[in-house]
Amino acid sequence: MRNLLLPLLVFLSFTAIGQTPADWWYFGQSAGIHFETGGPVSDPNGALLTYEGCASISNSNGDLLFYTDGLKVFDASHTLMANGSGLLGDPSSTQSAIVVPKPQSSNFYYIFTVDDGAQVNGTHYTLVDMSLNGGLGDVVTTEKNIPLVTPTAEKIASVQKPNGYWVVTLKISGDTCYAYEVTAAGVNLTPVLSNTGVSLTASNFWGYLKPSIQGDKLAFISQGINEAYVFDFDNSTGMVTGSTAITQSIGASSGYGVEFSPDGNLLYTMSYSTNDVKHYDLTLASAAAISASEVILGSSAGGGGGGALQLGPDGKLYVCRSGKNFLSVINDPNTYGTGAGYQDTAVMLNAGATNSLGLPTFIQSFFNVDFSYSQVCFGDTTCFISDTVGVDETRWYFGDPISGALDSNYAFNPKHYYADTGLYTVMLVAFSDTLVDTSYQTFRILPRQTVSLGSDTTVCTGTQFLYDVSQLYSSYMWQDSSTLDTFLTNQDTLISVTVFGACDTVMDQIRITYDDTIAFDLGPDTTFCGGVDYFIDANINVTADLLWSTGDTLDTLTITENGSYFLHADNTCGLVMDTVLVEFIPIPEVSLLDPDTINCFDNEIVLTHPNEEGTTYIWSDSSSKKTYRVDTTETVWLAAFNECGSTIDTMNLYFNKEIISELGVDTTICDLDTISLNAYSLGATYLWSTGDTTDSILTGRVSQLYVVTITEGLCQTIESKRVDLSNVFCPGIDCDLIVANVITPNGDGVNDIWRVTSDCDIVKFGLNIYNRWGQLVHSSDNAKFGWDGTVSGVPATEGVYFYELFFKDTVVVDIDSEDFRGSITLLR
Known part of the structure; x- marks a missing residue:
């Protein structure tokens, strides 16, 4: 079994659905929706009948406060707010109004209004006090319809800044951008002016102006202008700098809706006359490349026009379809291409309600209170990341009560360790000045993927194995490319599986081997006359563990002894045993006794x-x-x-009677002396090694071994005795050097080797033999070695050779050594 584990990084991002100031929308002809945990649902209670612009606001609990079409203000009971009529916006203005909370106040809200058609009313603001009228609010008459700039295009946006907001509009005619600062002190009537480089006139003033959630860019689109424009915006100064012109392939002169994706990387546009919603990749390096990245998502099928685009608090982008009783939606607006998930009929409106062109205009940072999380595999520490643009403080509740005090955290991007798998609901409460937004997400801590097929195994033929590696959130790939969570086998095979999971990719493999059923027969009991061995072949052709009673482990056995022999054969199909009795009876041998x-x-x-x-x-x-x-x-x-x-x-x-004779032990005598050797035995005959046949002889003048064969009747014995001659027993007598003068190396055993001998112990020796031309043919420093009549292994020619001999022995008394020279004759 082999296991291999490949960890995967799991990063999941979901849009938070919680309580935001943008939870209630009222627009079009009596249309309204409310964003709940499960998504937006229609609300039939709205009082607006507006052709284009509108705005609404909710409190930190997601409760409706009021809404407006730029002329009238309706409270949460859907009745006209006290002093709520006579504002200087217009329902036919693209963005007739936007609501901006007064910083550091929970009761005051500014309604900024924009007149229709570049009329003289231009842009004004009005203050609402929600502490009045039992909490239903009242327009503050002393701060109503305060003029800012006139005339202006039908465009207005608000961008959150440190300690407040910018309210941005565009002057007509020209390319001047007016940015008004809203702080706790109120509305600064002195605007920050900057130039967009795009000139607006009385003929191209309508269409939306939208900031990115991040507050670093502005985008606008207008009828009569073929391009959509993206400006860089500095929310610390209120200045517009730089612009990117994006060429649209369709609906160019009828541009109306525009919106950024939540991450600010994509720009969406739409015309007012047809459903041609499309987007562009703003991460590309040039305007040409951005324009070329256009992807059309909407469809004109089914009729109906276009209109406004507006992000929702659920992170989706909602599409107004003028004349229709539903909203379309982009489910994943951060995704480039068709993967963004355009859905045509997404939110049905209440009966009798229809869209016009507009959707409510909000401060885009209202949609910034969402979060993502990563590392949701069991054993990991889950990381949470919130979008902190415009957020002053966050409070997290991880839905994990068993973690005790660690179940909450006030960091912007906290981490939390979940000790078990399962579903958890996380709540994020975000504070921005006096606004409070709450977001919820439910996610699952996923189990890790594991797989273990077990160890390699052998089973009996016919056995089936079903391997089940099923587990949650996983897919599978077996060695045969099958993708089920189980695999069935009944034959020899190498099974391998890869489990692909949300957390890990793991692999394992196992080899399955099948044994066949064992069958064998050792044969009948057997008796052999005169046999010496018996060969048994069990002929087992299947895989099995074999064991004979003798300890042998092959399926053959050679028997040489009488006995009962058994063989055990074992595999996963079972144990099989057989026994055979073998008896060897020898034929009586012809030779039972020794020879005579x-x-x-x-x-x-x-x-x-x-x-x-x-x-x-x-x-x-x-x-x-x-x-x-x-x-x-x-x-x-x-x-x-x-x-x-x-x-x-x-x-x-x-x-026969025993021969009794004894020569005695070996002895050494003086080389000038002799002794008698007697082998007498009554009635015997004798043969000595000297050739003598008498019962006794005298020793000779050379040292030798004397052997006598004594025969008496049919019996015979051999006696021997060595007699050595030495002058040690003869004081005053030097030892002799014996040097032959002839060598006959003919293989007859006589004079085949020429060597120098002495009756004394030689302690130092040197011999050189030369031919008649003075060439050295033999050399030795060992007296025991002689010359065999060869030169380098080749027989030497007959003739006279000369030797030079040096030796030293223990007998010489007059000098320490002697040097001899002489000649020898080689005969064959």
Whole structure:
């Protein structure tokens, strides 16, 4: 089994659905929706009948406060707010109004209004006090319809800044951007002016102006202008700098709706006349590249026009379809291409309600209170990341009560460790000045993927194995490319599986081997006459563990002894055993007794018959005893018989008296002396190694071994004794150097080797032999080695050779060494 684990980074991002100031929308002809946890649902209570612009606001609990079409203000009870009529916006203005909370106040809200058609009313603001009228609010008459700039295009946006907001509009005619600062002190009537580089006139003033959620860009689109424009915006100064013109392939002169994706990387546009919603990749390096990245998502199928685009508090982008009783939606507006998930009929409106062109205009940072999370695999620490643009403080509640005090955290991007898998609901409460927004997400801590097929295994033929690696949030790939969570096998195979999971990719493999059923027969019990071995072949051709009673482990066995033999064969199909009895009965041997013999000693001879099992033996005295004793000359026979046959053998035994003779131990005598060797035995004859045939001889003048063969009747014995000659026993006599003058290396054993000998111990020796031309043919420093008549292994030619001899021995008394020269004759 082999396991391999490949960890995967799991990063999941979901849009928060919670309580935001933008939870209630009222627009079009009596249309309204409310964003709930499960998504937007229609609300039939709205009082607006507006052709284009509108705005609404909710409190930090997501409760409706009021809404407006730029002319009238309706409270949460959908009745006209006190002093709520006569504002200077217009329902036919693209963005007739926007509501901006007064910083550091929970009761005051500014309604900024924009007149229709670049009329003289231009842009004004009005203050609403929500502490009045029992919490339903009232327009503050002393701060109503305060003029800012006139005339202006039908465009207005608000961008959150440190300690407040910018309210931005565009002056007509020209390219001047007016940015008004809203702080706790109120509305600064002195605007920050900057130039967009795009000139607006009384003929191209309508269409939306939108900031990115991040507050670093502005985008606008206008009828009569073919391009959509994106400006860089500095929310610390209120200045517009730089612009990117994006060429649209369709609806260019009827541009109306525009919106950024939540991450600010994509720009969406739409015309007022048809459903041609499309987006562009703003991360590309040039305007040309951005324009070329256009992807059309909407469809004109089914009729109906276009209109406004507006992000929702759920992170989706909602599409107004003028004349229709539903909203379309982009489900994943951060995704480039068709993967953004355009859905045509997404939110059905209440009965009788229809869209016009507009959707409510909000401060885009209202949609910034969402968060993502990563590392949701069991054992990981989950990381949470919130979008902190415009957020002063965050409070997190991780939905994990068993973690105790760690279940909450006030960091912007906290981490939390979940000790178990399962569903958890996380709540994020975000504070921005006096606004409070709450977001919820439910997610799952996922189990890790594991797989273990077990160890390699062998089973009996016919066995089926079903491997089940099923687990949540996983897909599978087996070695045969099948993708089920189970695999069935009934044959030899290498099974491998890869489990692809949300957390890990793990692999394992196992080899399945099938055994066949064992069958064998050792044969019948067997008896052999005269056999010496019996070969058994069990002929087992399947895989099995084999064990004979002898300890052998092959399926063959050679038997040489009588006995009962069994073989065990074992595999996963079971144990099979068979036994066979083998008996060897030898045919009685022809030679039962030793050859005829002579006894030259006085001891008796004891004969023993063989001991073959199952054989009966009878001696010549008719006995069947084990031994037969003989102490005189006799002819003895022994018969043997068993069920395999019979035989008889005869032996003649001759008794002769013992020869008694003794020469004594080896000895050394003076080389001038001799001794007598006596081998006498009564009635015997003699043959000495010297050739003598007498019973005694005298030793010669050379050291030698004397051997005598003594024969008496049929008996014979050999005696020997070595006699060495030495002058040690003869004081005053030097030892002699014996040097032959002839060598006959012809292989007859006589004079084949020429060597120098001495009757003394030689302690130092040197010999060189030369031919007649003075060439060295032999050299030695060992007196025991002689010359065999060859030169370098080749027989030397006949003739005279010269030697030079140096030796030193222990006998020389007058000098320490002697040096001799002489000649030898080589004959063959």
